[in-house]
Amino acid sequence: MACNDVSVTLGRGAVLAITGPNGSGKTSLLNLIAGDTLPDTGTIVLDQMRIERWPVHRRRRNGVSRSYQRPVLFDEWTVSETMQFACDVLGCESRSAWEVPLELCGLGEVRDASVGELTHAERKLIDLALAIVGRPQVILVDEPCAGVGEAAQQSIIAALLFCHTAWQPIIVVVEHRREVLRALMALPQYVHLGLRDGVPTEEVMP
Numbered sequence: 001m002a003c004n005d006v007s008v009t010l011g012r013g014a015v016l017a018i019t020g021p022n023g024s025g026k027t028s029l030l031n032l033i034a035g036d037t038l039p040d041t042g043t044i045v046l047d048q049m050r051i052e053r054w055p056v057h058r059r060r061r062n063g064v065s066r067s068y069q070r071p072v073l074f075d076e077w078t079v080s081e082t083m084q085f086a087c088d089v090l091g092c093e094s095r096s097a098w099e100v101p102l103e104l105c106g107l108g109e110v111r112d113a114s115v116g117e118l119t120h121a122e123r124k125l126i127d128l129a130l131a132i133v134g135r136p137q138v139i140l141v142d143e144p145c146a147g148v149g150e151a152a153q154q155s156i157i158a159a160l161l162f163c164h165t166a167w168q169p170i171i172v173v174v175e176h177r178r179e180v181l182r183a184l185m186a187l188p189q190y191v192h193l194g195l196r197d198g199v200p201t202e203e204v205m206p
């Protein structure tokens with residue numbers, strides 16, 4: 001089993017950082033919350049609704065959103081087409097629904113580029129921009145800064161902090177980098193979960 005005995009309750013504005021070695025179940029836990037994997041047992045509750053059997057799109061429309069460790073994007077589409085698609089799926093009418101997240105992630109200038117031309121860091125940034133379309137109440141981010149340079153890391157931290165200030169979402173972040181964790185730790189409702197072999201550990205912050 002990829003995750004076992006994990007129990008967390010998060011209120012509005014809470015920030016949960018998940019750390020642990022490779023293969024410890026961090027991505028698996030995000031998959032369970034976002035609906036990419038259905039659990040064998042256990043419950044996931046959102047606003048008093050049991051959502052653990054809901055498919056991904058239903059969770060997304062109800063405000064549970066995620067970015068991926070390895071973003072899955074259509075290389076032939078432009079950045080703006082990709083963002084517009086997310087809005088169409090979510091039924092967001094206004095163009096600003098994708099323009100604001102894109103600007104927030106520092107990608108306004110590459111809106112007409114095709115996704116296939118983006119750097120690794122820009123792919124991570126557009127994946128984050130997609131995840132914050134529609135102001136979701138739960139934002140799950142899987143190693144957002146892995147493999148990106150200092151400037152992109154600053155953009156990612158700034159985007160997450162902006163969202164937190166703007167609408168107090170729950171943010172669940174899997175991240176190894178201390179600088180990123182330190183920036184989030186400063187927020188009042190910060191909680192840390194260490195995982196090893198799919199179960200919580202007492203391990204302190206890296």
Ligand SMILES: Nc1ncnc2c1ncn2[C@@H]1O[C@H](COP(=O)(O)OP(=O)(O)O)[C@@H](O)[C@H]1O
Pocket residue numbers: 001002020021022023024025026027028029037
């Ligand atoms: N659906 C699944 N069922 C059972 N085991 C899985 C499933 N998905 C991943 N795993 C296994 O769970 C472990 C944790 O993987 P993962 O969540 O990707 O770790 P991390 O993100 O912490 O590196 C790995 O050994 C992986 O092979």
Ligand SMILES: [Mg+2]
Pocket residue numbers: 026027028069142
């Ligand atoms: Mg992972």
